[in-house]
Amino acid sequence: MLTAQTRPQTQVVGIVTNRGIGVPDVHVMNLSKNQATITDQEGRFFLAAKTGDTLLFSAVQLQRRSLVLSEDMLLTPLLLVPLEEFVNALDEVILRPYNLSGDLEQDLANGAGPVKVASTMGLPNAYAKPRTQAERKLFEASTGGGIIPLNPILNGISGRTKYLKKVLARERKYSQTEKVRYSYPDSVYIKELKLPADRxxxxxxxxxxxxxxxALVTGGDALRTWEYLVLKSKAYRKANDLD
Structure with a gap:
């Protein structure tokens, strides 16, 4: 086993865990050097880095985490990086105006009459786009009533507002990725980009x-985005020995 005395200071040896168990196939990227690796079956990784570099850890079903390396982290024999599970909470629930029994004639009779929704009832802001969970939390933290609103002040001092802004930015970025991800069926990625289905x-x-x-996703140029995915898939396959 490498020790703090024998391991070069530019080499980080670590293990990514979830609930105390090593997690394989986690992407570990040194954003400062634009280099990356993937954890092995035991969750271990080896990556060149120096003090002050930022490492980004990401994996399916786990919350991404960034870590700025300190001198103590580089000297530790094994850097432990716990990741939490990603929970995508349901933002809204749609209630039907009637229950279905399974009997077609009975359900048709019970379902007679218009469905009442905000727009048909003429309610204010009926066509306003509902806020996501992260947007609602940030709105609550940054607004307040009274002559001197206390929410923005208290949340600003505690750092909650800054944290929620980061959560919202991460949510929007994830939403962008999902939009591109499901623009094509999996068969296209498998056949054209030569990616395994589970990758x-x-x-x-x-x-x-x-x-x-x-930047490409925000620009909305589908052709340029696809050309980018083709080039990036080659780099991904090479990094993961998939060719």
Whole structure:
């Protein structure tokens, strides 16, 4: 086993865990050097880095995490990086105006009459786009009533507002990635990009950490985005020995 005395200071040896168990196939990217690797079956990784570099950890079903390396982290024999599970909470529930029994004639009779929704009832803001969970939390943290609203002040001091802004930015970036991910069926990625079916989601995490990917998605140019995915898939296959 490598020790702090024998391991070069530019080499980080670590293990990514979830609930105390090593997690394989986690992307570990050194954003400062634009280099990346993937954890092995035990969750271990080896990556060149120096003090002050930022490492980004991402994997399917787990929350991404960034870590700025300190001198103590570089000297530790094994850097432990726990990741939490990603929970995508349901933002809204649609209630039907009647229950279905399975009997077609009975359901048709019970379902007679117009469905009442905000727009048909003439309610204000009926066509307003509902806020996501992250948007609602940020709105709540940054607004308040009274002569001197306390929410923005208290949340600003505690750092909650800054944290929620980061959560919202991450949510929007994830939403962009999902939009591109499901623009084509899996068969296209398998046949055209030569990606294994179980690596497609991981490939898009690989793309997401690249600032160029976000700029392409925002621009809305489907042709340029596809050309980018073709080039990026070659780099991904090479990095993962898939060719």
């Amino acid at each position: 497609i989601d991981d490939f898009f995490y690989f793309c997401e950490v690249d600032p160029e990917f976000s």
